[in-house]
Amino acid sequence: MTEYLLILVSTVFVNNIVMVKILGLCPFMGVSKKLEAAVGMGAATTFVLTLGSGASYLISHYLLGPDLAYLTTLSFIVVIAGIVQFTEMVVQKTSPSLYQVLGIYLPLITTNCAVLGIPLLNVQAKHDFIESLLFGFGGSIGFTLVMVLFAGIRERLEGADVPGIFKGSAIAFITAGLMSLSFMGFSGLVK
Amino acid sequence: MITALWVMVSIALFLGAALGYSAIKFKVQGNPLVDKIDAVLPQTQCGQCGFPGCKPYATAIASGEAPINQCPPGGEEGIHKLADLLGKEFIPFGDGAAPKAKSVAFIDESTCIGCTLCIQACPVDAIVGAAKQIHTIIAPQCTGCELCLAPCPVDCIRMEVIPEEISNWKWRYPVIPLKVAA
Secondary structure: OOOHHHHHHHHHOOOOOOOOOOOHHHHHHHHHOOOHHHHHHHHHHHHHHHHHHHHHHHHHHHHHOOOOOHHHHHHHHHHHHHHHHHHHHHHHHOOOHHHHHHHHHOHHHHHOOHHHHHHHHHOOOOOOHHHHHHHHHOOOHHHHHHHHHHHHHHHHHHHOOOOHHHHHHHHHHHHHHHHHHHHHHHHOOOO | HHHHHHHHHHHHHHHHHHHHHHHOOOOOOOOHHHHHHHHHHHOOOOOOOOOOOOOHHHHHHHOOOOOOOOOOOHHHHHHHHHHHOOOOOOOOOOOOOOOOEEEEEOOOOOOOOOOOOHHHOOOOOEEEOOOOOEEOOEEEEEOOOOOOOOOOOOOOEEEEEOOOOOOOOOOOOOOOOOOOOO
């Protein structure tokens, strides 16, 4: 039980997928202008990542095995693309407004490297099924957390008196860097 | 090699079947009537009907929430078409919904503060200007939809009726009264 809790804390804070592993920067910069969209993107990514981690564990463990390990990346990409399509259908059916807010970024979850990165890290760390699920879930919760925090900061930045040369993306990147630095502070939390 | 092929093919087949099934299961039901009504509306997206565009108005008509006489750009002819489509009686325009004389927006440049709000509201990009620069209207592009009036914080936009002159006079569209044969 402690072990599972450790995985969660570790993925959300210590090895945060965006701030420490620097994966999934495209949606992090792209969908963080509005808080509402950031929350939606986080939720959609959480759904995809948790399903994706589970499915990719089953595939790499039962279907591929050590003989076909070279197919890992290829088959994960295929499976994740399928799951994203599925998520898109579900979101369109259940929440048309969220579907409109997410727009192009929903299909782009496919190319979010965090979504491919976490299953690959799972294989590398030789996690079992539950650990893989938790690793995926924790990673995406960490992603959502950072998205929401960053969207909040960016909404405030809109009204801030930023020097002309730093306006827009420049100050956003600087902010992201400072956030990343502050997440490094968690590194002593779990060994 | 053959095993690898089989593995990838089976993944692809499984995903294809699952996605195909969920495409049917999670199909978004569109109302075919909405599309038909939307096709009759003039697609100016002007919002004079009180809805944010033609499609929302069509949806409201289809669900019976809005009367069919709320679309000034469509004119009386539009109401007739909607009445035919829905099998309803023709209703004339209500107060304030009748087609107005053709007019264009005019920005009073001494009061304009250059806030760009009207530029964002304009559906046809007929307003030029930049932040803290005086805006102006490209009169030939303006459709007179009045959407820029509301967002202006200093109320410097007004509608000016274009008087009919030789330079802008056009033949009227032919209106042929139809009689139902007895």
